[in-house]
Amino acid sequence: xxxxxxxxxxxxxxAAGLFSVTACNQSSNKQSTNMTDSTTAAGQLPxxxxxxxxxxxxxxxxYILKNSKGVQLAxxxxxxxxxxxxVPDKDGKMVDVIAGPGSxxxxxxxxxxxxGALIGRFGNRIxxxxxxxxxxxxxxxxxxxxxxxxxxxxxxxxxxxxxxPVDDHTxxxxxxxxxxxQGFPGTLKTTVTYKLTDENAVEISYxxxxxxxxxxxxxxxxxxxxxxxxxxxxxxxxLQLDADQITPVDKTLIPTGKLNAVQNTPFDFRKATxxxxxxNEGDEQLKFGQGYDHNxxxxxxxxxxxxxxxxxxxxxxxxxxxxxxPGIQFYSGNFMKGDFKxxxxxxxxxxxxxxxxxxxxxxxxxxxxxxxxxxxPGQTYKTTTIYKFSAK
Ligand code: GLA
Numbered sequence: 601x602x603x604x605x606x607x608x609x610x611x612x613x614x615a616a617g618l619f620s621v622t623a624c625n626q627s628s629n630k631q632s633t634n635m636t637d638s639t640t641a642a643g644q645l646p647x648x649x650x651x652x653x654x655x656x657x658x659x660x661x662x663y664i665l666k667n668s669k670g671v672q673l674a675x676x677x678x679x680x681x682x683x684x685x686x687v688p689d690k691d692g693k694m695v696d697v698i699a700g701p702g703s704x705x706x707x708x709x710x711x712x713x714x715x716g717a718l719i720g721r722f723g724n725r726i727x728x729x730x731x732x733x734x735x736x737x738x739x740x741x742x743x744x745x746x747x748x749x750x751x752x753x754x755x756x757x758x759x760x761x762x763x764x765p766v767d768d769h770t771x772x773x774x775x776x777x778x779x780x781x782q783g784f785p786g787t788l789k790t791t792v793t794y795k796l797t798d799e800n801a802v803e804i805s806y807x808x809x810x811x812x813x814x815x816x817x818x819x820x821x822x823x824x825x826x827x828x829x830x831x832x833x834x835x836x837x838x839l840q841l842d843a844d845q846i847t848p849v850d851k852t853l854i855p856t857g858k859l860n861a862v863q864n865t866p867f868d869f870r871k872a873t874x875x876x877x878x879x880n881e882g883d884e885q886l887k888f889g890q891g892y893d894h895n896x897x898x899x900x901x902x903x904x905x906x907x908x909x910x911x912x913x914x915x916x917x918x919x920x921x922x923x924x925x926p927g928i929q930f931y932s933g934n935f936m937k938g939d940f941k942x943x944x945x946x947x948x949x950x951x952x953x954x955x956x957x958x959x960x961x962x963x964x965x966x967x968x969x970x971x972x973x974x975x976x977p978g979q980t981y982k983t984t985t986i987y988k989f990s991a992k
Contacts, residue, residue, distance in 0.1 A: 826912025835876025
């Protein structure tokens with residue numbers, strides 16, 4: 601279900617962008633000089649110099665957004681990734697709640713984990729790496745067993761996005777995906793805006809248009825540890841999800857097309873529950889995912905009410921997720937193996953971070969009963985997800 605929203609709003613966004621570009625340029629330059637010697641730990645942003653690179657002939661950088669409460673969000677245009685987010689814990693201490701690498705090289709090494717990345721053209725899996733649209737079959741690269749995961753071998757996570765700093769708390773990223781890129785039809789013009797609000801929320805707005813009928817499902821694959829990057833397991837985090845059902849999967853993690861009730865299963869997060877409480881139960885779905893790696897079917901909701909709430913057991917930091925999407929992939933970091941480096945020179949050990957990826961359901965192009973992911977010429981794909989932080 602693609603939302604087509606008013607042109608006026610879009611025009612206003614563009615206009616806002618045009619006259620405030622300089623402000624952010626200055627602020628990110630200031631940040632770069634402050635940060636040259638710092639890499640690390642839960643309390644600091646990574647060095648801007650770790651992000652100065654040329655990838656595919658394009659310049660990568662680190663951009664810092666700030667709000668009036670001293671909260672800072674670091675984003676790189678390499679894969680449009682969220683790198684760090686410093687928010688206050690229950691004692692007012694600033695904690696980096698984004699778990700992930702601290703340099704372009706370390707992001708490149710850990711490509712298959714999609715740390716912090718914008719995902720496109722299609723979030724999660726498309727079964728057997730193909731789909732049929734308007735009577736034509738499209739073949740995609742298989743990069744996850746027989747399936748296509750997160751847009752294929754070279755998804756939006758490895759593209760260098762064009763950047764338009766809007767003001768000191770807003771960054772606009774764009775990427776145009778050529779007709780046929782990774783097998784998908786249509787030239788897809790994509791814009792993603794990150795906005796850090798004074799309410800300590802990160803608002804991510806996705807926009808896309810096409811010149812041929814296509815499918816699209818964009819998301820943010822940011823990994824969180826609300827106790828801080830490098831603060832160990834997430835199994836004691838408490839999670840609440842406003843979902844009565846999941847889309848169960850087969851052993852290659854493709855939805856069967858059915859909807860399973862969460863009641864009386866380890867997938868019932870309707871009341872806040874520790875993530876580790878049931879993760880090792882002998883449930884077939886948990887075995888397939890090696891833990892939680894499932895799309896939850898969100899109950900009827902609007903952008904005004906959170907559909908997910910996560911709390912860090914040590915920090916007291918709470919993250920509420922608001923979205924216009926019908927589903928959310930809860931991934932408990934099962935395939936993290938300690939092979940790659942996170943900020944502060946620590947390893948990405950198993951389940952030391954988790955992702956809550958808002959989305960249309962996986963394999964929708966092959967599942968007519970799921971909400972549609974089709975986008976036609978003349979329509980605008982437009983969807984917003986908000987991650988809001990507090991502490992108690
Ligand atoms: C998604 C998938 C997982 C895994 C991660 C990245 O969440 O559903 O199976 O591939 O991305 O490692």
